[in-house]
Amino acid sequence: MTERPESDDRPQTPEAAPVPAPPARPAKPAAPAAPGPAQPATPAHVAPQPTAGAVPVPAAPAPSVPVVAPAEPAQSAASHETAKPALATPESVARAKQHGRADENGTVYVSVAGQEYECGQFPDATEDEAIAYFARKFDDAEAQVDLLEQRLAAKAPTTDMRKTVEHVREQVAARGMVGDLAGLAARLDTLDVSIGQAEVREKEDQQRAKAEQLAHRTAIVEAAEKVAGQDPEKTQWKHSSERMGELFDQWKAHQRSGVRLSKSDEESLWKRFRKARTTFDRHRKAFFSKLDETNAKAKRAKEALIVEAEALSGSTDWGPTASKYRDLMDRWKASPRASRKDDDALWSRFRAAQDVFFNARKAANEQIDHEFEANLVVKEQLLDEAKKILPVKNLDQAKKELAAVQARWEEAGKVPRAHMRRVENELRAIEDAVKKSEDDQWRRSDPETKARSNSMLTQLESKIADQKSAIEAARNSGNEKKAATLEKDLATSEQWLATLRASASELN
Template sequence: MTHSQESDETLASTTEPGSTEGHDATIEAVVIAEEGTTAAPAVPAPVPAPAASPSPAAFAARPKAPAATAAPAPAAAAAAPAVDLAEAAKFGRAEEDGHVFLILDGEEFPVGQYPGATKDEALAYFVRKFDEILAQVALLEQRVEAKAPTTDMNKTVVHLREQLGERTSVGDVNTALARLDALEANIKALAATERAAHDAARAVELAAREAIVAEAEAIAAEDPTSIQWKVSSSRMNELFEFWKQAQKSGMRLGRATEEGLWKRFRSARTVFDRHRRAYFSQLDNNNAAAKSAKESLIEAAEELATSTEWGFAAGEYRRLMDQWKSSPRASRKDDDALWARFRGAQDKFFAARQAANNALDEEFGANLVVKEALIAEAEALLPIKDLNSTKKALQNIRDRWEEAGKVPRNDMQRVEAGLRKVEDAVRAADEDNWRRSDPEAKARTSSALSQLEATIAGLKEDLEAAEKAGDARKVAKATDALAARQLWLEQIQKAAADFS
């Protein structure tokens, strides 16, 4: 075996195949002639930056250059990083033939050969390989310090341990291994923190999904007869959109968990849709029945609309209205249309009745003038001076009252009360006259006077209360009654004076 072949085999046995080509230039600088002569070695190429540091396997031997190829001029090569040879000597040594050894725990381990170079150059070459490993260790320490994702950090630690274990570099292996031990502990702690953060985020995501499902289930469980379908349908659609968004951009929860939640959510939506369809189907049936019942009432109302039997028809309309109120409601649109038809028939009837009443009121207006004159004539009879002549005059007024005929409805109560006041006074005087002719009349007069005075006092209180309440009907009634009682009081007081 020639010297060049032996050198090539040594290089091949101390480096791994598959390394990057960044260091091939260093090997190519050593050109070994087949006759055993060696060309001047070039200055080793600089070590690449730590971010792209190759593994020791990058230094596998390349095919030998042809003998006629000259070595690159030393001046053209870049200067290699300086190596502290004094520090390097603590961890390795080199022999004259370029063989380099690692000193570890008092033992020496061959790491490779750098032929055709000085001992310092050979040792420096393998120290720089160790520095590349340290650069990767430092880079990993920076990643841990920055709390970068730990996805591939453990693999990197294993790879660096393997590189140190291959004994293909020279340096403080024990310190490097200690740094890797510390890195493993820090990576483990960082991974635990990552898992805790991941678990916390997953718990939040799971709670959000659970909230979506729980709300959907709560909506589906509502009573179909009292649920607000428009609001609930809108909310159920929103929940479905939330679910799709969570599936699209939320954290993955695991196939089994997500499928379980989806089955619950889908089941709630299915139940809700089934209840909604059933409710609206029943609502359609109820609406049809309500429409049918109210259309019958409308037909009856429309038949009465042209009736001139005012009292009978008005009573029938009241009965139909009671039935309408007790009938079930149709849909809002249908019910409004049905009510418009029913109200239209009512309005037609009552408008005709009002027109008829207005015509009668116009006709009865002349009668009102006559009766108001008769009331004034009757009131002129008071106070009574001659009972017999007063009674005859009042009877004449009554006869003419009946001949005058009806008055407008709104004035009927007023004119009747006006004549009744005079009639009550004459009647009271007549009764008083009869009592005075009775042997016991004198005794009773005093009692009647006291009772009447008490009655008048009560009527005054009623009148005052009615005025405070603003009740015009009660005010009129109390006024008429009080006026009549006061007339009676005058007559009784006069009778009492006659007895004295």
């Protein structure tokens, strides 16, 4: 059966570039026995291709060696031209000649380990053209091996690598191409070992990635369980809700793009995570339900206080009503808070009721203060008169003058509230100064005080005499250290003696 060259439409490696046509040579008559339609003449502007009828014929299969028959080429529906075989480059042909040959009939052979095998036949072609077809098939197989080696060097996934190796092995075993088949087979053996090592490495990497993924997922679940396990009364719900949402997003991201876990691990972790989210949601709903109830109760309590405050707002009984408002304020502060929105609105109403009362009281006090301005003038004059008493030189005269000021002070009446404390404090300071002078005079004239002072003077003078004797005795015995200590005690006693003598002179 005549073999037609296969059309090669597989992706090519950079080395497998389009192959230029072989040099033109005079066309030979087509062999009468060669089947297939004759090829049309090659136009002058197209690179010459093998002559018409030069169709390769596969060799008879060697015993126990499978032969892969090339596929029939696709034909154009318009011209029904036979597709032209893709040939190897001159360099590939030269390399192929080291491992094969073509006889005068176009039969091509390949040598493997010193033994020749028939590849097939390419009749009505030169030796180079015949070898070029089968060399191209070797180039394609070698390109696949090159690509596998590059992928292994780049640590690409080993998916389908063994399938490619087995496919190339079948081509090598079929002996249907010309090239270093033994070398290619050895490279395939090496690839088998390397692929095995890569598969082990991939398995280890996958196990490690699964362990890391399991750790990541477990950490997410544990974090969710920690959030769900918080005391609902102490939970910051806004922050915790955001945190639970972040954990769920992390879970989905790992599930979508991470390494797949085993079904048991996936289901176990998901059940824990789902339970944590359900628990958190249940606690949150219960908390806010209770909070709504508490807010409603607080709102009712504060509305009752507002009713009381509004009822008092028109009172003109300033003192007692102000006291009642202070009591209402204490009760307001003791009441639980409602929601922020409700609490702010309630406070505005409560404050408005107070403002009505206190603004009215303020207006009334301002009216009273205006009426008391004349009293302030009188008391200011009395203060000027009282200040002239100081300093006290004659106690009896000072007391009489102060009593006269005090009598007229009460007759002057009230002053504006803003000045009340100041004028009262100034008068009290003058009264205190006169009282102090009176106390000092009594202390100096008290017989008991004089006697006590004289007794202390006598005792201290006796003590000083004893200290001086002790110092002299210490020096006579040569104990200067003790004498120095006693001198310090003596100095302290003498200071006390001077102070007491000064006090005694004041008493006399």
